[in-house]
Amino acid sequence: MTVAATPAPSPVTTGGESGVRLARSRRNAELSLLLLAMVLVAAYGATVEANLLDTVTPDFWMPAAALGAVFLGLHLVIRFLAPFADPALLPAVALLNGLGVGFLRRIDLGEAAPVDRESLAIFAGIGGRQLAWTLASVILAAGLLAIMRDHRSVSRYAYTLGLAGIVLVMLPAVLPRSISEINGAKLWIRVGSFSIQPGEFAKLALLVFFAYYLVRKREVLSLASRRFLGIDFPRGRDLGPVVVVWLISLLVLVFEKDLGTSLLYFGMFVVTLYIATERVSWLLIGLILFFGGAYLAYVLGEMVGGPFANFYLRAEIWLDPFADPTDKGYQLVQGLLALGTGGLFGAGPGGGQPEILPEVQNDFIFAGIGEEIGLFGLSALLVVYLLIVERGLRAALAVRDSFGKLLAGGLAFTLGLQVFVIVGGISKLIPLTGQTTPFLSAGGSSLMANWLLIAVLLRVSDGARRPVSGSAGKAARPTGGPPEQLHGAPTEVIKP
C-alpha cells in the first residue's frame, strides 16, 4: 500500500549499517565453540579413564565423537534453517550435556567389575542410555527447528497447548500410586521399565499459553490498578488467573509432593506476568503468595500430616540435616560431604566416590560432579548455565514481537529457576526437591524437554537477530505465518 518513494537520507543508512553489523550470522564462531566443547568432553573422558583404569583406552573419544557428530548435525540444521540464531547457546548446552554423559559413564565405570571396565561399550549402562537419549533429543530439537520456522506460529496453538499442559501436570496426580510414584513424589507415568515425567513437557506447553494469554491481557493488567503503599496493585478481578495458577501449583505441591515443580510453575507465571506488565507488585504478590503457601503447608504438615507430611519432612531435613544423618538426612548430608571433599579443585574426574551418594545420577549429580571438579569447576558450570539464561533473556530483549519476548524471557527464566531450585537444594540453601539438573541429570524426559526449550530459544534468537530492513530480510521470512503487524510499509527497528 505505502511504498517508500523518496529514499530517506541519513537515518535509514544508519539503520542499514547497524543492520549489516548485527546481521552477521556468527555460525563459524558457533562451530569452533562446539569443537572446543567436544574437546573438553573428550578430555574429561580421558581423565576419568586415567584415574579409574590407570590407563587411557584407545576408545576414550568414542562418546565425545558420537555426541560431536549429532551436535554437528544440529549445527548444520541451524546453519540452514536459523542462520541468525545465537552462537553461544548450542556450544554451552552441548558442553553441559556432554559432561553429563561423561559423568554418568564414569558412574558406570565405577560400578562395573574391574575386568569389564576397559571394554565398556559406549551405549552400556546409564551413561550409554543418556547418550542415546541425547541423540534422540537433539534430533527432536532439530525437527522442531525445521517445523517451527517462525516462533509466532506457535501462538496459534496456545489454548490447545495450555490445556495439554494442565492435563500433563495433573495426570500423575490422578493416576494410581503404583504408576506414578517414584521416591515419594508422584511425578511420573511408568509403563513397564519405561517412565516419563510429563511435567517437564507441561512446562513448555504452559509457558506458550501464559505468553499468549498475557500478550492479550497486558494492557488491562498494567493499566487498571490501585495505588497502595506506593506500589500499583492490580484490581481484584484481574488477579483471577494468577490465583488459579497459584492454586494449581499448590495442588501440585500437595498431591504430587513436589515443592520444586510447584515453585517452578508458579515462578514461571509470576515472572512472565512481570515481563508483560513491568509491575514490581506482581513479584511481591507472587513471593508473598508462595512463601505464605509454603509456610501454611509446613504448619499443616506438622499439625495434620496427611498430604502435607512429605513437605514437612523435607523442610525438617533442610532445617537440620544432621539431626538424623544416617537415615532421613542421609542423602543431603552425603551431598554436603561430597561438596566438602571436593574442596576448591576437587578430587579430579574419576577420583571421587559418587557411588556413596543416593540418586547421584539424578538429583545429586551436581554434588557428585562437584566432588570431582571442586568449586573451581562447579562455578564454571554455573557460569555456563548463567550464559545460557543470559542469551535467552538477550533474545527476549531483542525480538520485536511481544509474544516472542514473553516466550523467550519466560523460558530462559524457567531454566535458570530450575538450576537454582536443584543447586539450592543440594547445597542446603532451600529445602531439597526432586528436580533434575537441566542437561546433566540422567533422564530422557528432562533432557528432551530442555532440548526443545533450547530449540525454541534458538528460533526466537534467530528471529531477533535476523535483519529486518531491506529486501533480504523480507525474502528470508517464511511465508504462511500469522499476519505481519505492519503492512505495505518498510519498517525497521530503532531500539535493538
Add this chain to the structure above:
Amino acid sequence: MPELVITVARFGFLILLWIFVFTVVGVIRRDLFAGARSGRLVAAPRAVGASTGQAAKPAKVKRGRAAHQLVVTAGQLAGTRITLGEAQITIGRAEDSTLVITDDYASARHARLVPRDGQWFVEDLGSTNGTYLDRAKVTGPTPVPLGVPIRIGRTSLELRP
C-alpha cells in the same frame, strides 16, 4: 599412569573448562558491543517519549525540513519506524492499516496521515477515543510538525526528518 600425568590432566581439564567459558563470553561480548553501538547511533525512542524537553530540541533544530520517517515512540510497537513516501498512512487495529496497532484504546480505523505539498496532516477517522496532537485533540486535518507526538491510546508517534 604416573601421578604427574593425572595431576596435569586434572588441572588441565579445569583450566580448559574456564577457557571455554571465557571464549563464550568473548563471542557474546562482541555481540553485545555490536548491539550497544547501533543503539547509540540511533535515538532511543523511549527517552524521547519520556522527556518532552528532549523531544522539543530536535524539532526546533530541524524545523522546516521535510519529514521522512514516522517513528513509534511509545506503546507496544515502540521502536518501529516507517519510511514515509507519498502515499497516506492509515493507523488502526484493522489488519489492512499501514500501521496496525494492537492497542485496546485504538479503533479499527483510527486516524490517517496525509501528505500535502511536503507537509503531513493528521486526520481523525471518527475514532472512539480520539487522536491527540501533543495535548490538543485533533478535530480536522491538522499539520504535524516534526517531533511532536501524535497520541493514539497508549501509542505515541512522531515524524522525524
